[in-house]
Amino acid sequence: MILHFLKLEWKQFIRSASFGKSIALKIIMGFFVLNFLVSFLAIGIGGYYILKKEFPEQDPLQILNSYLLFVIFGDLIFRYLMQKLPVMQIKPMLTLPIKKSNLVHYVLGKSSFSFFNILGLFFYIPFSIVLIKEDYNITGVLAWLFLIILIIQSSNFLNFLINKNKIALGVISLILLGLIGSQKFGVFDVVGSGGTLFDTVYTNPVYALIGVVILTFLYQINYKHLRNQVYLDEAVAGKIEEANSADLSWANKFGALAPFIKNDIRLIWRNKRTKTVFLMSFLFLFYGLIFFTNDVYKDSLPMLMFAALFVTGGFTLNYGQFIPAWDSAHYKMLMSQSFSYRKFL
Numbered sequence: 001m002i003l004h005f006l007k008l009e010w011k012q013f014i015r016s017a018s019f020g021k022s023i024a025l026k027i028i029m030g031f032f033v034l035n036f037l038v039s040f041l042a043i044g045i046g047g048y049y050i051l052k053k054e055f056p057e058q059d060p061l062q063i064l065n066s067y068l069l070f071v072i073f074g075d076l077i078f079r080y081l082m083q084k085l086p087v088m089q090i091k092p093m094l095t096l097p098i099k100k101s102n103l104v105h106y107v108l109g110k111s112s113f114s115f116f117n118i119l120g121l122f123f124y125i126p127f128s129i130v131l132i133k134e135d136y137n138i139t140g141v142l143a144w145l146f147l148i149i150l151i152i153q154s155s156n157f158l159n160f161l162i163n164k165n166k167i168a169l170g171v172i173s174l175i176l177l178g179l180i181g182s183q184k185f186g187v188f189d190v191v192g193s194g195g196t197l198f199d200t201v202y203t204n205p206v207y208a209l210i211g212v213v214i215l216t217f218l219y220q221i222n223y224k225h226l227r228n229q230v231y232l233d234e235a236v237a238g239k240i241e242e243a244n245s246a247d248l249s250w251a252n253k254f255g256a257l258a259p260f261i262k263n264d265i266r267l268i269w270r271n272k273r274t275k276t277v278f279l280m281s282f283l284f285l286f287y288g289l290i291f292f293t294n295d296v297y298k299d300s301l302p303m304l305m306f307a308a309l310f311v312t313g314g315f316t317l318n319y320g321q322f323i324p325a326w327d328s329a330h331y332k333m334l335m336s337q338s339f340s341y342r343k344f345l
Contacts (some may be wrong), residue, residue: 005106033115037122044126048134061131061144061202066195072151073176075120079159080169081276083116100230104223111160117152124148143205144198150211157218161225164272169279256343268319277318284314 051060093103128145132138162168182188201207246269248262268274291297291307310317335341 036119040119040122041126044123045130047123047127048130061136062195062199064127065198065202066191068148068198069190069194070176070179072155073172073179075116075152075155076158076162076172077169077176079116079155080163080172081280083114083156083159083163085111085160085163094230100227103230104226107226108157108160108219108222111156112153114156117156120152121149137202139205140202143208144202147198147201147208147211150208150215154211154215154218157215157222160222161218256339260344274319274322277322278315281315281318284310284317287311287314 047064048060051058051063055063094100124145128141131141162172179190183190246265248265251258251261251265254261268278288307288311291303297303297307334344
């Protein structure tokens with residue numbers, strides 16, 4: 001049955017009207033994906049030796065373990081903003097003699113092979129192989145790697161539950177900022193405690209089974225949630241939502257430009273892609289922490305200017321490049337209105 005689903009999705013992909021038009025874009029995206037995979041593979045192979053060279057008195061595995069908590073919460077935020085949940089056209093199949101449980105298991109299983117899940121493995125697996133080569137305990141390394149894989153998959157299924165939930169995104173962001181702040185200002189030793197947590201799995205491999213419990217729990221919650229929605233009446237029913245309008249009266253001070261500003265703000269917030277671009281722009285606000293807090297760049301004016309442009313222009317760099325394409329569909333209509341087209345531009 002799974003093989004049959006894969007064949008149907010492949011036929012849907014190659015028979016799509018947009019397949020021929022977007023094939024060049026798919027090739028370019030393929031090169032980007034390949035570049036990421038090769039980069040992570042190179043870091044995974046050389047990461048141990050880089051850490052050993054920079055911190056000869058410390059264990060590279062313990063250094064990595066110390067920062068895994070930050071990586072996990074950062075990965076959740078990145079997934080929320082960037083990862084697309086797997087979609088399958090199941091409505092036509094609901095009238096066929098196919099078990100709904102098979103459909104749900106297929107959708108969930110398909111998400112396990114997401115690019116976001118595979119990318120991390122290109123770092124952790126080579127890093128583990130190097131650890132074994134450097135005479136680390138094989139059982140401990142395999143248990144550590146097994147737990148990392150389970151955490152990656154757990155993050156994937158957790159993203160299913162929190163996706164499109166802005167409160168969940170805010171909570172995770174606050175936790176991450178709290179961890180960074182606690183470590184930065186010496187309130188709590190997050191690095192030391194996190195390192196001890198993952199070091200324990202290496203020294204006592206049985207603790208890796210905790211990851212199995214967490215992953216099973218999240219999978220079951222997702223299964224029940226999706227299984228309860230796989231009904232024909234649910235699939236064809238119209239979605240009714242209460243519209244909420246924000247107070248944008250503050251934009252009136254821009255005069256004739258106010259209607260365009262208000263409309264753009266509404267369009268940004270009502271569309272998932274533009275909203276993601278908007279939220280991703282906030283990450284650029286922290287870009288300066290890399291440069292302005294580093295003594296290496298203290299006397300380098302070009303690098304400080306480069307960082308300042310990214311910090312202050314993050315939204316423009318992200319959203320601005322899409323404006324001509326997104327607005328071009330309305331150019332003819334706008335040119336027929338009773339206002340200066342130059343003002344709109």
